[in-house]
Amino acid sequence: MRKTFKNKTGFWLIVTVIILSIAIGIFNAASDVTIFEDAAEIIFTPAQKFFTNIGNGVSNFFGYFSDKDKLNDEIKRLKNENADLKKQISENEASKLENEQLRKLLNLKSNNTEFELETAQVIARSPSNWYNTLTIDKGASDGIALNQPVISAGNTLVGRISEVGTTWSKVTLLTDPEHAVGSQVLRSGEYGICEGDGSLSSDGGCRLSFVSKNANIIVGDTVITSGLGGVYPKGLVIGKIQKIRPDIQGISQYAVVSPEADFKNLQAVFVIQNAAY
């Protein structure tokens, strides 16, 4: 070791670098996009988009063969579901008509709960194993802003916008350790906070914390956003409870939630631009 540092400059260089690294880690302002970061992403995103499209094409091609039997079963299931849904739609139409007539009678304005969605393509993922983020091909020039919720088909929560560049944005997935969302168990109405956990994210899970010990939750319960916290609208599907565990202190419990969104195969997402809280 002494031989390594016979030149004092080398030793002080190493010490400076270590102190600098720790300072960067502590004082890191992750949400501010620097001009250098924006420039690097603007340069690389077109190429990343091109390579992702090739990758998706190859993956879809092989996926077609491996999933053929699965798809046939899925088609049968969907046909049955479709018939049920058609029946339900006709029943709903009648209810809607009745509802509108009653509203008119009461002179109430109907609440517009429709989301204003911006479709975006997933062009890259986090290069690091420590973070769960996506890069999408829409940025500030498309009206994307910080903390806008990101969903996939079926109002399934994917995450939130954590960085906005000119033509690109970063989405922090709900499995990322830096992500937390106010949640509610759909069946029982129990509240909690669904947060990313480094030890679960490699398995694609997240943690439903701050659930009281006597809370009415069971494995298989659906977890949705509670609408509390001011970032996410209420009712977005987060996932299903996979395991229930007591916390270390034994005062409360936590649940491992398996997200509904298929992060690995996400090719397109929707950014909610008018999240109604």
Added chain:
Amino acid sequence: MKYVFHGIFLVIFSIIQPTWLEYIAIFGVKPNLFLIYTVIISCYCSKKEGAIIGFFFGLILDLLTGNAIGLNGCLMLLVAFFTAHFCEKVIRNNTLPSIMVIVFVTTLFYELLYYIIAFLGDLDLGNALLKVLIPECLYCSIASIPLYYIVPKTEKSV
């Protein structure tokens, strides 16, 4: 000429690392091409040169990751400096097994430091070791095999 090759590798890794590597991730873990390249190239060049290459590769990785800009740059500078020193004084003959062991050890050192610094206050070392660090070290070690045959040729080119 070798600097052109460094640039080409930097561009290729910047495109492939966040895109195609996702398809070959095992248990959600992918190898760090920037780190593997830095380690291998450091075995064939001086400490100063290795440190500069490591810093630039780390800095680009920082810009792509978007978290703690400069942290990867500083850590890769350290890794490259020590790797170059170790290869110069201890290894001398850069055989494939020795490179694979160096890649394993440096990945462990680098990722452990990154994890401790970036997640200070929210550490779960046991799980991090089991689910990310060890698998990544093994994966990087294996992924260094093709690069071991390609990278030194570019370093020797004039």
